[in-house]
Amino acid sequence: MVKRVGQVPPARRAETTRGASPRSRFTTALRSALLWLQELGGYTIALLTVAVAVVAAVAVTGYLLSRAETGRRPPDTGARSSKDVDACLLTGEDGITAGTTAAQVWQGMRDASLRTRARVSHVPVTGEQSAAGARRSLDGLLRRSCDVVLAAGTPEVQAAERAAPLHRTVAFVLVGDGGNGSRATGSARPAGSGGNSGSGGNSGNITFARPGDGLRAEIAGAVERQAGARG
The missing domain is CATH 3.40.50.2300 (Response regulator)
Known part of the structure; x- marks a missing residue:
């Protein structure tokens, strides 16, 4: 004997989601993210990790280069007009x-x-x-x-x-x-x-x-x- 599982209509699911507390919504979102990561598999997760690391490294490198460029910028000639006089x-x-x-x-x-x-x-x-x-x-x-x-x-x-x-x-x-x-x-x-x-x-x-x-x-x-x- 096969037991049927009734499916929740979309309208009812939306109503249930709206009525959920912020904590339960966060828990649901976290579970969905974990399930999504499980479906991706270890190889795909590794690729995503490497991609995030590369983006972060590029951002940090760009910031450091901009700071170094600012430090090498020649002083304003008007500001130093006679400071050594x-x-x-x-x-x-x-x-x-x-x-x-x-x-x-x-x-x-x-x-x-x-x-x-x-x-x-x-x-x-x-x-x-x-x-x-x-x-x-x-x-x-x-x-x-x-x-x-x-x-x-x-x-x-x-x-x-x-x-x-x-x-x-x-x-x-x-x-x-x-x-x-x-x-x-x-x-x-x-x-x-x-x-x-x-x-x-x-x-x-x-x-x-x-x-x-x-x-x-x-x-x-x-x-x-x-x-x-x-x-």
Whole structure:
């Protein structure tokens, strides 16, 4: 005697599935997946495993290559415009005290640094406040390989004027109307003129910035030009 097993109509199966809990639906799906894997056989499962491994390896390799390519990407020339340029300020013993001319010069240097990433620093002359005393401090700045030397104060300007012809690769920006040294070399020119190249016997590496309300902007422009030329 053959026992008949009644088949569940499709509509009833759908209704049963909709009424099942999330857990039972998950269990049913898991069982279906296991049955499907059993039907595929061991060889097919192995092939699928290898395929998944290959896809994962390709994805990881692509990611690592993209990271390496990003690391080798050349830096933006605008961002590094002058980051290796050092601008150094020589001041009197008061340094960059608020309200002094040196303070305005320092503010202009910092403005230029923000726009060009040039490194800026300042050094006050200690001890004897004379051209000879300033020269000793100035020599220290030159040994530090300052690319642009700024001087604020009469002794400091005098010392820088005398040193400029001996250091032609360094740009000197001096705050004043020009001293005896500049008239002797013929190198005095306003900082806003934009040129520092001399001719003949002139040192050609000195510019002057006049004290006043526009000093901060004038110094910033002079340092930016030097930084751009050397960056």
